[in-house]
Amino acid sequence: MAVPIIELRDIRKSFGPVEVLKGVNMKVEAGKVTALVGDNGAGKSTLIKGLSGAQPYDSGDILFEGEAVTLGTPREAAALGIEVVYQDLALCENLDIVQNMFLGREDVHLGMLDTPEMEKKAAATLQSLSVRTMKSVRQKVSSLSGGQRQTVAIARAVLQKAKLVILDEPTAALGVAQTEQVLALVRRLAAAGVGVIIISHNLADVFEVADYINVLYLGNMVAQLNAGATNYNEVVSYITGVRTDHTPLEEVLS
Numbered sequence: 001m002a003v004p005i006i007e008l009r010d011i012r013k014s015f016g017p018v019e020v021l022k023g024v025n026m027k028v029e030a031g032k033v034t035a036l037v038g039d040n041g042a043g044k045s046t047l048i049k050g051l052s053g054a055q056p057y058d059s060g061d062i063l064f065e066g067e068a069v070t071l072g073t074p075r076e077a078a079a080l081g082i083e084v085v086y087q088d089l090a091l092c093e094n095l096d097i098v099q100n101m102f103l104g105r106e107d108v109h110l111g112m113l114d115t116p117e118m119e120k121k122a123a124a125t126l127q128s129l130s131v132r133t134m135k136s137v138r139q140k141v142s143s144l145s146g147g148q149r150q151t152v153a154i155a156r157a158v159l160q161k162a163k164l165v166i167l168d169e170p171t172a173a174l175g176v177a178q179t180e181q182v183l184a185l186v187r188r189l190a191a192a193g194v195g196v197i198i199i200s201h202n203l204a205d206v207f208e209v210a211d212y213i214n215v216l217y218l219g220n221m222v223a224q225l226n227a228g229a230t231n232y233n234e235v236v237s238y239i240t241g242v243r244t245d246h247t248p249l250e251e252v253l254s
């Protein structure tokens with residue numbers, strides 16, 4: 001396989017006496033969608049918070065495009081091109097699409113906000129993702145549907161030239177049609193060469209969108225499966241701890 005965009009080796013994290021990540025290994029490829037599944041409390045959020053730099057791991061190795069890196073702060077993660085789209089999206093309701101997409105990273109020209117340039121870039125990014133459901137990039141986020149908000153959050157990551165986008169339950173609050181739109185967007189994101197990690201409790205969504213399915217069980221990565229070579233029952237058996245035999249990662253990704 002090509003050099004993974006991100007590789008985690010023997011990642012550990014404890015909160016006081018509670019060991020939440022117990023030596024997790026994971027590889028994520030560019031241009032692929034890797035689903036991260038597991039029951040409540042399995043450690044998914046803790047694993048993701050470490051990748052975002054928000055809550056560093058206690059120990060373990062992180063390789064980004066084959067190079068050892070540290071992810072001690074969100075700034076370090078962002079500098080590498082790691083963007084997390086959280087469930088609550090962190091969009092500003094009272095700002096419009098352009099303002100949200102550039103929030104905190106505005107284009108400045110001669111000391112002034114370069115609004116025409118930002119509008120152009122925002123529209124081009126949405127177009128590159130084949131998003132046609134937005135009326136205007138100057139629409140306020142408060143007027144958007146859940147699916148459109150998710151789209152803006154994903155487009156923001158693309159605009160920031162993300163190499164690895166992590167989506168935390170992107171379809172949790174969405175209806176059927178909007179879920180389809182967002183899943184299609186996730187596929188396009190991967191098709192554009194971005195490495196995508198998607199956390200989801202919805203296995204139908206996972207099977208629709210993922211190339212690989214990684215299962216965490218009580219802080220251990222118990223399976224890394226090729227989505228095309230596994231099935232619903234097998235994934236559930238790993239999630240619930242019925243199966244604990246480990247599929248060697250090299251076999252899955254070779």
Ligand SMILES: Nc1ncnc2c1ncn2[C@@H]1O[C@H](COP(=O)(O)OP(=O)(O)OP(=O)(O)O)[C@@H](O)[C@H]1O
Pocket residue numbers: 015018020038039040041042043044045046047
């Ligand atoms: N800051 C913290 N302090 C103490 N314990 C924590 C902290 N954060 C997480 N935990 C514990 O770590 C374990 C894993 O939590 P985590 O949120 O990573 O799981 P998860 O797989 O994301 O679950 P869910 O699907 O419910 O979001 C849980 O037992 C949780 O109580």
